[in-house]
Amino acid sequence: MATTRTDVVIVGAGGAGGIIAAELAKAGMQVVALERGPRLNTSDFAGQDELRFFQRQDTRPDVKRQPVTWRRNASERATPLGSLAYGNQAGGGTVHYGAVSWRMHEDDFQARTNTIERYGADAIPSDSSLADWPLRYADLEPFYDQAEYELGVSGKAGNLRGTRIDGGNVFEAPREREYPLPPLLVEQPSLVFDEAARDMGYHPFSTPRAILSQPYNGRAGCSYCGFCQGFGCHMGAKSSILVTKLPEADATGNFELVTGAMVHRVNSDGDRATGVSYWLPDGSDNTVEADLVILAPFIYDNTRLLLLSQTPQFPNGLANSSGHLGKHVMTHLMARLLVKFDDRRMNAYMGPSAQKHSIDDFNADNFDHSGHDFIRGSQISIGTHNLQGGPISVSTINPPPGVPRWGAEYRDFIADAFTRYASMVAQTENLAYADQAIDLDPNVKDAWGLPAPRMTYDWRRPNERARVEFMLQRMEEIGEAMGASQVWRAPLSPGRPGAHHEGGTRMGSDPAESVVNRYGQTWDISNLFVVGSSTFPTMSGFNPTLTIQALAYMTADAIVNRYRGSPGPLV
Amino acid sequence: MGRRLSRRELLKNTAAVGAAGAVPAAAWSPLVNAQGADVPASLTADAFQTLEAVVARLIPADANGPGALEAGAASYIDRALGNALADALARYRAGLAALDALAVERTGRAFAALDAAMQDTLLHEIDADSAPNAALTGFVAVVLGHTIEGTFGDPRYGGNRDFIGWNLIGYPGLRLAVAASDQRMSDLPQWTRSSAYELAMFESLDPESEFDDD
Numbered sequence: 212m213a214t215t216r217t218d219v220v221i222v223g224a225g226g227a228g229g230i231i232a233a234e235l236a237k238a239g240m241q242v243v244a245l246e247r248g249p250r251l252n253t254s255d256f257a258g259q260d261e262l263r264f265f266q267r268q269d270t271r272p273d274v275k276r277q278p279v280t281w282r283r284n285a286s287e288r289a290t291p292l293g294s295l296a297y298g299n300q301a302g303g304g305t306v307h308y309g310a311v312s313w314r315m316h317e318d319d320f321q322a323r324t325n326t327i328e329r330y331g332a333d334a335i336p337s338d339s340s341l342a343d344w345p346l347r348y349a350d351l352e353p354f355y356d357q358a359e360y361e362l363g364v365s366g367k368a369g370n371l372r373g374t375r376i377d378g379g380n381v382f383e384a385p386r387e388r389e390y391p392l393p394p395l396l397v398e399q400p401s402l403v404f405d406e407a408a409r410d411m412g413y414h415p416f417s418t419p420r421a422i423l424s425q426p427y428n429g430r431a432g433c434s435y436c437g438f439c440q441g442f443g444c445h446m447g448a449k450s451s452i453l454v455t456k457l458p459e460a461d462a463t464g465n466f467e468l469v470t471g472a473m474v475h476r477v478n479s480d481g482d483r484a485t486g487v488s489y490w491l492p493d494g495s496d497n498t499v500e501a502d503l504v505i506l507a508p509f510i511y512d513n514t515r516l517l518l519l520s521q522t523p524q525f526p527n528g529l530a531n532s533s534g535h536l537g538k539h540v541m542t543h544l545m546a547r548l549l550v551k552f553d554d555r556r557m558n559a560y561m562g563p564s565a566q567k568h569s570i571d572d573f574n575a576d577n578f579d580h581s582g583h584d585f586i587r588g589s590q591i592s593i594g595t596h597n598l599q600g601g602p603i604s605v606s607t608i609n610p611p612p613g614v615p616r617w618g619a620e621y622r623d624f625i626a627d628a629f630t631r632y633a634s635m636v637a638q639t640e641n642l643a644y645a646d647q648a649i650d651l652d653p654n655v656k657d658a659w660g661l662p663a664p665r666m667t668y669d670w671r672r673p674n675e676r677a678r679v680e681f682m683l684q685r686m687e688e689i690g691e692a693m694g695a696s697q698v699w700r701a702p703l704s705p706g707r708p709g710a711h712h713e714g715g716t717r718m719g720s721d722p723a724e725s726v727v728n729r730y731g732q733t734w735d736i737s738n739l740f741v742v743g744s745s746t747f748p749t750m751s752g753f754n755p756t757l758t759i760q761a762l763a764y765m766t767a768d769a770i771v772n773r774y775r776g777s778p779g780p781l782v
Numbered sequence: 783m784g785r786r787l788s789r790r791e792l793l794k795n796t797a798a799v800g801a802a803g804a805v806p807a808a809a810w811s812p813l814v815n816a817q818g819a820d821v822p823a824s825l826t827a828d829a830f831q832t833l834e835a836v837v838a839r840l841i842p843a844d845a846n847g848p849g850a851l852e853a854g855a856a857s858y859i860d861r862a863l864g865n866a867l868a869d870a871l872a873r874y875r876a877g878l879a880a881l882d883a884l885a886v887e888r889t890g891r892a893f894a895a896l897d898a899a900m901q902d903t904l905l906h907e908i909d910a911d912s913a914p915n916a917a918l919t920g921f922v923a924v925v926l927g928h929t930i931e932g933t934f935g936d937p938r939y940g941g942n943r944d945f946i947g948w949n950l951i952g953y954p955g956l957r958l959a960v961a962a963s964d965q966r967m968s969d970l971p972q973w974t975r976s977s978a979y980e981l982a983m984f985e986s987l988d989p990e991s992e993f994d995d996d
């Protein structure tokens with residue numbers, strides 16, 4: 212058992228934690244990051260070993276050691292989810308993510324106000340806790356810019372300071388400057404998708420991705436091996452925290468990364484955090500004392516650690532005087548449509564990530580929702596059916612109705628379809644509801660003996676069902692326009708959480724209605740910060756990570772330039 | 783309904799394999815007996831025979847070419863049950879025994895001794911929602927998932943022999959760099975055939991090493 216002292220302790224060295232660590236260390240603060248997993252190198256990744264990385268998920272949390280359980284409602288007993296979509300090593304989820312990197316729309320930050328203004332308060336389901344963010348897009352723009360340029364994102368602007376640019380996403384919020392790198396190369400499915408979408412009056416574009424389309428900052432450009440989403444990049448062309456921010460932090464001399472460190476408690480004294488306690492693989496229980504405690508272990512442990520760290524003053528979880536800890540959890544419901552062609556090969560396995568080209572015409576409030584029985588929307592992309600397209604992923608392709616899942620007919624289907632299919636996905640925004648929640652599972656424990664985080668969640672609410680159905684119909688139209696010989700829907704999940712889990716430590720402008728302020732600073736304990744998508748009040752129809760990272764830069768900036776000089780509440 | 787690669791395509795692409803000169807030098811070879819048949823490492827000989835028979839029905843061979851059995855999927859599973867899939871060993875033992883018992887009860891013969899149509903009938907029966915025996919509930923799905931791994935996974939793990947799986951679906955093979963023109967193409971690219979661990983960049987890596995936690 213050891214006790215050390217530092218200025219700042221960060222829990223989790225992933226997508227968000229890595230940025231804060233580097234920025235604070237560069238500003239001269241002494242930073243210790245505690246990461247439960249190992250620190251790997253690009254040379255550890257035989258990126259093309261699909262069995263190891265895609266199937267057995269060697270860089271993702273082990274569902275047996277680190278279970279997250281799920282139940283549809285409070286009367287069910289929760290069972291462990293079969294796979295977990297976040298990190299388990301230095302660099303976190305950014306090591307194996309698809310690197311799709313969006314800025315949210317201006318409208319996404321004010322969904323509640325805008326919905327009421329345009330469609331009336333009745334348009335919001337009465338049980339939804341849809342809320343505005345406590346900041347505006349313009350507040351975050353400089354930090355989006357910083358993230359894109361420091362990490363390296365490839366794309367094409369569709370809105371430069373208000374000027375719409377064809378070929379980029381014309382629905383995007385105004386950006387101050389172009390992307391640092393041009394878009395990635397186009398593949399056959401995107402060529403066909405773009406043509407159909409344009410004919411239909413939509414606005415297709417190359418999905419912005421934190422993958423280098425050219426050499427940048429001493430790193431090599433992508434070579435299009437195709438093993439990307441789910442894999443560590445063997446050449447470092449994916450702009451993961453492992454190859455971007457951790458080397459920066461190392462270079463300061465102010466940064467220490469402790470790997471194999473499983474944090475189990477935030478220590479506090481009244482309304483001050485004093486540090487954290489963690490177990491090492493040798494079983495020892497250790498403590499870091501720090502002036503500033505920053506939680507960045509992704510949404511489950513953001514909530515779980517606060518619940519586990521209750522005190523007499525905070526009996527319902529540390530920094531939870533609002534009672535909102537663990538609530539308003541959201542996930543992206545993935546509506547999927549498959550298309551198959553007789554006249555050409557799609558070769559969907561080519562190229563990086565699963566969301567290749569996209570349209571944004573049906574996202575957010577980019578289209579008029581009058582007369583529809585839902586609000587908000589979804590971005591729609593073309594690519595492979597599920598995450599990646601290597602040969603084992605043939606198992607993820609849902610056969611069309613009538614084709615069995617095994618046997619001679621199945622074999623004929625996959626032999627025919629593997630090179631001829633592509634898949635569209637609508638990543639639909641799920642509204643926040645207070646009863647979509649995370650708490651501690653009374654029955655299931657993790658490998659350390661801690662109660663597993665438990666999700667109570669069922670997406671099948673009227674607004675969500677209507678949104679999903681609308682998107683499936685739009686995708687069917689696009690599929691027909693693409694000239695597919697066959698178009699079919701993938702089955703929808705029976706309530707199961709989808710992609711990109713968010714919420715649990717919601718940010719807001721009212722301490723009674725939220726856990727943290729716009730900087731991720733807890734309302735109750737001013738030297739305790741929480742970063743990551745757990746702070747999102749709404750999720751948008753976009754993948755979250757660039758927004759997580761922009762917020763991390765904003766938090767670091769506020770700490771260095773304001774908090775450090777006069778510690779205390781930032782709002 | 784479906785269609786395999788045309789004869790022309792097969793010839794074209796087989797030629798490409800020859801040109802690339804990739805000969806799979808399997809880092810792991812199965813144990814074989816004097817007759818050249820696989821000898822199981824985790825399962826008993828009887829259970830392994832049943833597993834081979836199941837795998838052969840999940841992705842069967844046909845007149846156009848070999849299937850999962852020929853790709854070595856059963857032997858991939860048997861070996862993995864000794865390491866990465868060790869948690870599933872008990873499940874396999876119980877499931878295969880129960881399937882055999884069911885076959886004996888219905889026909890008086892072991893599952894592996896039945897003809898393909900009868901094997902399919904029994905597999906459909908246990909794949910329905912109400913399997914006649916708890917050990918068989920969900921068993922087909924479990925074996926199917928691993929059969930796919932053993933048919934389409936990297937040959938380094940003992941399956942996908944002679945790249946039977948990749949040939950079946952027309953997967954062109956691992957390539958470290960793909961040209962812009964290949965990315966766009968609406969035809970099949972040239973094939974290459976090698977394990978990831980035969981590529982110079984990765985040959986020193988051990989796929990079954992553990993990443994250290996510290």
Ligand SMILES: Cc1cc2nc3c(=O)[nH]c(=O)nc-3n(C[C@H](O)[C@H](O)[C@H](O)COP(=O)(O)OP(=O)(O)OC[C@H]3O[C@@H](n4cnc5c(N)ncnc54)[C@H](O)[C@@H]3O)c2cc1C
Pocket residue numbers: 222223224225226227228245246247248295296297298299300301302303304305307308309310311312313440441472473474475507508509510512564598711742743744754755756757759
């Ligand atoms: C296959 C896949 C594809 C994805 N694709 C995309 C995409 O294309 N675009 C996108 O925007 N997002 C994508 N995501 C999501 C993305 O990975 C996450 O949004 C992002 O990594 C979250 O950042 P984070 O810092 O909050 O968490 P993480 O990056 O997961 O970092 C959290 C870190 O904390 C550590 N940790 C957790 N608990 C503890 C503890 N108690 N003690 C110590 N350490 C702990 C974890 O090991 C981890 O390293 C994808 C995810 C997956 C799995």
